[in-house]
Amino acid sequence: MTVSRPEPDSESNEAPGEGIEVLRSLPLNPSLEAIEKEARHLLHDVRRGDPAAIARWYSLDSEARAAQPRTADIQYLIAREYGFRSWQCLKDRLNKDQWPK
Numbered sequence: 752m753t754v755s756r757p758e759p760d761s762e763s764n765e766a767p768g769e770g771i772e773v774l775r776s777l778p779l780n781p782s783l784e785a786i787e788k789e790a791r792h793l794l795h796d797v798r799r800g801d802p803a804a805i806a807r808w809y810s811l812d813s814e815a816r817a818a819q820p821r822t823a824d825i826q827y828l829i830a831r832e833y834g835f836r837s838w839q840c841l842k843d844r845l846n847k848d849q850w851p852k
Contacts, residue, residue, distance in 0.1 A: 773834030783845045786829065794825045807832075 778785070796804030797820050809815050811828045818824075826838035835841040 774832040777833055781845055783842060786841065786845065790822065790825050790829050793829065794820060794822055797825070 793804055793807065797808045807828065808820055808825070811824070811831070815824075823838070830836070830838045830841040833841060835844065
C-alpha cells in the first residue's frame with residue numbers, strides 16, 4: 752500500500768519546489784529521528800563503498816563524484832528524494848506534523 756505524504760501549505764517554504772521529482776513518499780507516521788537515522792546509515796554506506804548507496808549519492812549531482820559526501824549533502828539528498836527543497840524544509844514539515852493544531 753502506498754501512502755503519500757500530506758500536502759504542504761501553499762504559502763509555506765516547506766512546499767516541494769516546482770520541478771522537484773518526488774522519488775518516494777514519507778512513511779505514514781514519519782519522525783525526524785527516523786529520517787535522521789536514515790541519513791546516518793546512507794552516509795555510512797556511501798563511505799564504505801556500497802554500490803546502491805553510491806548510486807543514490809551520484810544521482811544528486813554529476814559533480815558529486817568529485818567529493819566525499821558530508822552529512823549535509825546526504826540530508827539534502829534525502830530531502831530531495833521526498834520532494835522537499837532542503838533538509839530544513841523537510842525538518843520543518845516533520846516537526847509541524849508532530850504537534851496537533
